[in-house]
Amino acid sequence: MRTIPGVKVYGDFSVKERAAVVTLNIKDYDSSLVSDRLAEEYEIYTRGGGHCAPLMHEALGTKEQGAVRFSFSHFNTEEEVEKGMKAVEELALE
Secondary structure (H helix, E strand, O other): OOOOOOEEEEOOOOOOOOOOEEEEEEOOOOHHHHHHHHHHHHOOOOEEEOOOOHHHHHHHOOOOOOEEEEEOOOOOOHHHHHHHHHHHHHHHOO
16 A cells, blocks of 8 residues: 555554554545545545544654554455455545
């Protein structure tokens, strides 16, 4: 997702020990609205907003916008991950 124009992905993906969580924003879109659209239009359920972590969002500079959080588990398929990437790309192209 980091290569999609207009998408900002947060976090260090160079470390092996990390949670299966991807946090991102699309352009300057409100993260809660992006999360709602992912659910309503793509049936992809994420969490948008401040995630009860105001200090983290202050450090990231996303205090007002929040962020969209994808949380994965071993139950997710590659097809679901690809569907999420395609949905984010479509929203970013608007």
